[in-house]
Amino acid sequence: MSVTLFMTTMVLYLAGTVFFLAYLLRRSEALSKVSLAVTGIGFVSHTAALATRMMAEGHVPLTSFYEAMSFFSWALVLVFLGVEIRHRMHVLGSFILPLAFLSLLSAAALPKEVxxxxxxxxxxxxxxxxxxxxxxxxxxxxxxxxxxxxxxxxxxxxxxxxxxxxxxxxxxxxxxxxxxxxxxxxxxxxxxxxxxxxxxxxxxxxxxxxxxxxxxxxxxxxxxxxxxxxxxxxxxxxxxxxxxxxxxxxxxxxxxxxxxxxxxxxx
Amino acid sequence: MNIIVVGLSHKTAPIEIRERLAVPESRQGEALSRLCSYPGIREGILLSTCNRVEVYAVVEQLESGYARVQEFLADTHLSLSSEQLTPHLYWHADDHAIGHLFRVAASLDSMIVGESQILGQLKDAFEMALAHKRSGVILNKVVKKAISVAKRVRTETKIAETAVSVSYAAVELAKKIFSNLGEKTVLLVGAGEMGKLAAKHLIANGVQRVMITTRDSHSAIDLAKRFNGVPIPFDEFRSELAAADIVLCSTGASQYLIRTEDIQKAVRQRMNRPIFLIDISVPRNIEPSVKDVDNAFLFDIDDLEMRVEQNREERQHEALRAERMVKDEVGVIGQWLKSLEVIPTIVALRNRAEEIKRSELDKTLGRLGSLSPEERGVVEGLASAIVNKLLHGPLVTLKAEAHSAGGTMFVEAARRFFNLDGVTASAPLDDAERADRLDDPAPLVTPGRVSGCAGLEHQSPQKTTDEDP
Known part of the structure; x- marks a missing residue:
């Protein structure tokens, strides 16, 4: 379950990254909504993934590097969404999302066993x-x-x-x-x-x-x-x-x- | 019946002609009455600004309509003969006239594409026509649509978003350095016009603290009063640089007034807070190498003009998108206009009645069970007789009024009474239209016209009672 959610999250963050980069390089503001929506769904899925894993392990899932990187990525997106809600600064996503995606990707490359x-x-x-x-x-x-x-x-x-x-x-x-x-x-x-x-x-x-x-x-x-x-x-x-x-x-x-x-x- | 526009603008006529033809507001009412007194002109609006003089009219016949409106324009200013006027005029009819109005309203035809003044001027012209009861069913609808198209263009394109004047370009740049101009301080050096204008724009955009210095201390004090700022003695202004976030330099001095060392020192004192310098003077008053100082951002008149030029290009680009919107909207209103023609309305009315008759007959005959062909004929005859008798009045009236001044009102009335356009047919217009209607400045009914039609333009019951005390 948690693995599926992690994969979903990763795909969504990748999509968010692509949309946000396209948003950055185009004059139109139109892409911001799509980028934000994809990121938002990705974040929900990420939260669910972390929660499932936490329940499965019986403790806060932060004991391996894999988990630490995943948590880092999650918190980064959380901070972005916070700044976004306060300042409507979509362009921040064009820089944060790639970083969040890369962290999650590197997490995936690390061993998952606790x-x-x-x-x-x-x-x-x-x-x-x-x-x-x-x-x-x-x-x-x-x-x-x-x-x-x-x-x-x-x-x-x-x-x-x-x-x-x-x-x-x-x-x-x-x-x-x-x-x-x-x-x-x-x-x-x-x-x-x-x-x-x-x-x-x-x-x-x-x-x-x-x-x-x-x-x-x-x-x-x-x-x-x-x-x-x-x-x-x-x-x-x-x-x-x-x-x-x-x-x-x-x-x-x-x-x-x-x-x-x-x-x-x-x- | 046609909608036409005859007029001239900055694109077709020099200022010498435009200023002679322009009709001052005080005389517009009289001019409108004169316009509508020509035979064959049913409705009219006069749009007179410094960049254009245009007459929009609903006329019975195209060619004579053109001629009448041109005659009207020539009569408006006696020193202009029709021959002098003609080479500068343009004529458009129907879809082209409506398209022209939409483009004008959306500021696509303006000298500075995207400027917003024209929309206000059009609203004023419309109100003037309403107040003098010269705008009727057709122009009301078309002008309201033009206003909503203009609003749509404004919100859906970036046509009006960017600065197209040098003084405003300074504000735009300031906003890329400082997020909140309200807490920033401007130092205005010199009393050059451009500098003052830029300072005014900055204040309008939130700047609260202004320091002013000029070589002549009196004018600094005067300006300080005007801008609600603080005058600074000219020989001391360099020591105030550190207190300024934005420095506007616009003097007639022939040498550098602000040198690189001054700015280096100021940036140090400001603990590296960015300082934004605008040099609008020619020759320049700020040493160009200031641009190499970290956290100092220097722009001269050429930079600002380049920015303005880029913005113009961007506006042109956005204008293309706006043109497409205009085209779509002309199509929508064209549909509505077509529906106002009498013959299709009569046909639609007959079809609608036939349809109702058929479905009711089917229901009733079904319930009555087995009837002899004779009995059937009687029932059907009854239904037909009721329908025909009921329709007789409206059809005769529609035909009779087809060519009268109020003809379109009757058609519109028939279409609404009998729901000929269905509930959804006019939906795309409705929201904007309803909102516009609520703030209508005056009732739309001409005393000479059938007063019962007043309610057609105002569906809300309060409005009708207002008009009928």
């Missing part, structure tokens, strides 16, 4: 949920950063093309970037603390400086500096856009590193 957890590790889902929600914040900041740089470039070079017409005002993107980091950073912080506590229970040490942990801490520190820079010395606009793009690239690399090493955060 690792058998030792009882002490049952709390690990707290760590994963919080870290993933923090990462969603960084992903939104990344998307806002890319959109910012495109619009900035178009304005500077005075190319008033379709993209220019579709992209939102610069300061909206900058605010979105800021809000995403301001929300994402505390969540990641809590996620890391929760992870450290779990690790203390599991292994008897908060931190053992393995490469993933080191990377995670480096990421945390990086976003800390980005956030402080914005709040104190005006690292906003173009600079914030660049920094959040670099930061998210770091996050993705950490993930890839962890996956390639072949073990999830539970081991």
């Amino acid at each position: 690792p058998t957890l030792e009882p002490v590790l049952r709390t690990v889902w707290v760590h994963v949920t919080l870290s993933m929600l923090g990462t969603v914040g960084f992903a939104v900041a990344f998307v806002a950063g890319i959109m910012y740089l495109i619009q900035d470039g178009l304005l500077k070079s005075k190319r008033f093309n379709v993209l220019y017409a579709k992209l939102p005002p610069l300061d909206f993107l900058d605010k979105l970037n800021q809000q995403a980091i301001v929300t994402g950073f505390p969540l990641l912080t809590l996620g890391i603390i929760a992870g450290a506590i779990s690790a203390e229970f599991a292994r008897g040490s908060y931190l053992n400086w393995n490469p993933e942990q080191t990377w995670a801490l480096a990421t945390w520190l990086f976003y800390f500096v980005v956030l402080m820079g914005r709040l104190t010395v005006g690292w906003r606009a173009k600079r914030a856009a660049y920094l959040t793009i670099i930061g998210f690239a770091g996050v993705v690399l950490t993930f890839i590193g962890v996956v390639l090493k072949g073990h999830g955060p539970v081991t």
Whole structure:
């Protein structure tokens, strides 16, 4: 059941991606409704998939990488729909949906079996949920950063093309970037603390400086500096856009590193 | 009976002719009465704006109608002879006339395609005709349709969405940098016309704080009063740059007033908040290399004009879509007009009666069971007699009134009384039409016409009672 729903979701997100990209490149607004409808149905199906899996497993489905990626994708679409409802900013979908689809696709490539957890590790889902929600914040900041740089470039070079017409005002993107980091950073912080506590229970040490942990801490520190820079010395606009793009690239690399090493955060 | 338009516009006549022919509002009522006093002209509307003077009329005969309206136009301004006028005029009839009106209303025929003023002017002209009771069943319907077509074009195409003036292009650009102009500050440097106009547009779009500086401090104070802003001494304005989100520069100075260093400093002080600079001066007053400063966005007059040019092209593109809509809508109204002709109405009426008679007869004969052919004949004869007697009056009246001034009203009445168009036949028009009817400024009945027809245009009972106290 849950597998069928995941496949349906994936197909719908793919369709949403295609529609949203077509929407982005055409002058007409007509495609926005279709894109949104497809995405909305995809989201419902995704929610159902997660719920089914949760009932099947008997706990929050966030213990494997596969589940973490799927949850990430779900939360990303949730944030998009939230922003969409508030600001009617369809064009955000043209950037978020591809990311959500790719996350789900990479989730599908990962093994689906749930690792058998030792009882002490049952709390690990707290760590994963919080870290993933923090990462969603960084992903939104990344998307806002890319959109910012495109619009900035178009304005500077005075190319008033379709993209220019579709992209939102610069300061909206900058605010979105800021809000995403301001929300994402505390969540990641809590996620890391929760992870450290779990690790203390599991292994008897908060931190053992393995490469993933080191990377995670480096990421945390990086976003800390980005956030402080914005709040104190005006690292906003173009600079914030660049920094959040670099930061998210770091996050993705950490993930890839962890996956390639072949073990999830539970081991 | 034909609908015609005779007129001239910016496309066919120079301003010298247009301004002489234009009829001031105060004289339009009199002009309309004169127009409708010509024999063979049943209804008339006079649309007179700075870009066009047009007469829409319902005439009994095409050729004489054209001649009368042209005569009317020549009489409107005595210093213009018919020969002077003729080369500038255009004539359209029926579908072409209706299409022309739709295109005019939808601003497809305007000097600036997509501008919205013309729709208001058409509404005024229509109200004038209604007030003087010169617009009847046909023009009422056609003009209302034109107004709804114009609204449809406006909402379904992007024809009116983009800026087509340099000063407005500045607002459009500002909206791509700032999402909420209400919390932004404008610094207006210089008192150039274009700058003032752009400032006005920005204020109209929500900007609340305005700072003004001019070389002559008096004019800064004057302008500050006008824009409800703050005057800034000219030699200090550079230190205020950091406080401005939008800088509008429009002076007659021959050197750069704002240099790259000034903007670099301002952006630093603004902690990298974007600053939008518009240089409408020629020669330029803002050093061009400002464009390379991060988070500063500089546009000069050429950039704005390029934007306007692109928007014009886009409007033309949208205009093509609008033309297709107009074509469809002309088809719809053409259908309605055709239904107003007397002969098809008589035929439809007979068919309808026959149909009712047949079905009722079938029912009754079925219930009566076995009847002798004779008895059958009597029953059928009874039915036919009732139907024919009932129809006799309406048919005779329709034929008699076919060529009278109120003929179309009778036809319309017959079609509605006997439900000849079915319930759904006129549905596509109904919503817009009903809405339009509710805000009709004046009753549509001419005293000379049969007052019973008043209700035809106003189906709501309140309206009828209003007219009949």
